[in-house]
Amino acid sequence: xxxxxLSLSADWQxxxxxxxxxxxxxxxxxxxxxxxxxxxSQSQHFAVKVLSExxxxxxxxxxxxxxxxxxxxxxxxxxxxxxxQPIVYAQxxxxxxxxxxxxxxxxxxxxxxxxxxxxxxxxxxTDIEIARFDDNHSLxxxxxxxxxxxxxxxGRRSVFSLHNYQFLVCEVFLPGAYLYS
Numbered sequence: 001x002x003x004x005x006l007s008l009s010a011d012w013q014x015x016x017x018x019x020x021x022x023x024x025x026x027x028x029x030x031x032x033x034x035x036x037x038x039x040x041s042q043s044q045h046f047a048v049k050v051l052s053e054x055x056x057x058x059x060x061x062x063x064x065x066x067x068x069x070x071x072x073x074x075x076x077x078x079x080x081x082x083x084x085q086p087i088v089y090a091q092x093x094x095x096x097x098x099x100x101x102x103x104x105x106x107x108x109x110x111x112x113x114x115x116x117x118x119x120x121x122x123x124x125x126t127d128i129e130i131a132r133f134d135d136n137h138s139l140x141x142x143x144x145x146x147x148x149x150x151x152x153x154x155g156r157r158s159v160f161s162l163h164n165y166q167f168l169v170c171e172v173f174l175p176g177a178y179l180y181s
Contacts, residue, residue: 002142004051005052005054005056006091006138006142008172009059010132010137012130014127014130015030015127015129018130024178024180027179028177030128032128034115035080035171036118037114037118039080042178043083045082045084048111050078050110051077051078055075056075057071057073058073058093066166070095075093075094076091076092076094086146086174087173087176087178088171089172089174090170090172091169092169093168095167104116105165113169120163123160123162124160126158129158132153150175151180153175154172155171156170156171157169
């Protein structure tokens with residue numbers, strides 16, 4: 001039984017520090033636009049499966065990325081499915097404050113976050129950071145539960161800003177994802 005949220009602790013590096021990536025890995029990891037749109041273009045049927053949504057406290061490193069004023073967030077964990085195959089595991093940390101209680105991002109259901117945020121011209125994104133998750137990382141418990149082959153995984157994260165609202169998004173490419181082919 002998996003306990004959510006899954007840890008995404010890793011050695012996160014900015015893209016300039018990362019080496020040894022294939023051109024396909026670079027194309028997917030460094031994608032500046034909507035990953036959702038890119039995945040939709042590669043499949044006949046795209047879907048989001050919500051694994052968990054819960055209020056959590058940020059770790060110190062997550063607080064440093066977002067804001068020292070934010071402690072509690074809505075943590076959302078989803079699978080992005082292409083033609084019914086899990087391709088990406090994604091986690092988002094959406095701050096909960098008194099002035100954003102009706103935030104549309106807190107009520108996404110099975111709608112992809114990318115479909116909403118990339119429609120807003122005010123969206124800003126920090127530089128993408130990349131991490132490798134080895135065979136022993138806790139993410140592998142999800143890989144096993146999904147009956148996917150165990151292999152080192154690649155992920156990316158960045159902080160988004162939308163009308164002065166900052167949130168963190170991390171996407172991990174599961175075995176079978178297009179970037180590994």
